[in-house]
Amino acid sequence: MRVLQCACHLAIFITWLAEIQGFSMEEKCKHLAGKGYIGDPSDCRAWGFCQDNKLSGRSNCNEGLLFNFRDGTCRNVSNANCHSDTSEICAKLQPEDYIADPANCRRYIQCKDIGENSWIDCGEGQVFSNEMQTCLEEVSGCPQDNICSYMKDGSLVGNPNTCRSYYKCQNGFGIQINCTGGRYFNRKTGLCQIWMPDYCDQDEDLLWEMPPSQDYHICNKYYQMDRDGAQLIPDLMTCYGYYNCTSQFDKGQWSSCPWGKHFEWWSEKCGSPKDNSCSYDRCGNVNQFLMATINTGCQEYTICQDNRSMKSEKCPTDVPYFDELLWRCTKEFPNYRVCFMDG
Structure with a gap:
């Protein structure tokens, strides 16, 4: 059986066949930036809480309530989204496209028939793949299972396969976003940074190259x-x-x-680094051991070595701000442009 329709409409989703196995709640927490609640794929009443990239707790909603994974709250049955919304999935597709039932991927339906009870069954040992638009042999779970399934809308989740990109979750699927300028996604801060986090594969370390002349x-x-x-x-x-x-x-x-x-870039002139929140390596072209870290309000500083960023440190609470001209943390907030701008 083969449903004829271009799978390119699903390119923004994480529905790769290689990820046919689902992710455990522990794995999801490992890649989630920040903290928050996630749904339990095995129980619509159950939820987990992620903190410091670990699953720190699990519990259930009160009797009569279901966990609404899209906003991380317990709601009445009529108002809860326990699974991805089929209408929202189809809104990104064509009426002739087919999608699997988020609650039971052994069956599927054509988008134009959403709202009617006309589900088609794949048969014994088969599951439907949204990306391939066909039924496949079941290996382990649903092909649609991905790092963003049962994650709160707007969550930022690191790509399990590379530190150079991350996903923004919506309706249980992920939109892939690449870090620019050779940067790496930090799943602790939810930001792209110029130095590679310790947990990344060392093979991903990028060799620095001069721009072409x-x-x-x-x-x-x-x-x-x-x-x-x-x-x-x-x-x-x-x-x-x-x-x-x-x-x-x-x-x-x-x-x-x-x-x-x-x-x-805005003035087309060269100026002091303290007045520029550049998203590339701020250690370049300067003779400084410490530089302010962008996107932190000057509460963190970057350690430089051989004109390259090595890592970032946070200023102590008693001297919470890093002054790039003084090369040290101070009590006074520096009135530098780099402290206000995002990069």
């Missing part, structure tokens, strides 16, 4: 047509490099800010 695509993509003359465009690899483009069709020439300076 010339780049045609930079000018073609980022040159602003409503302005004339030369424009300086960030190299999208460093905090201090840029390309000089004279037109959309020019081949950009790479240049670097003077030592100790970072490039400001």
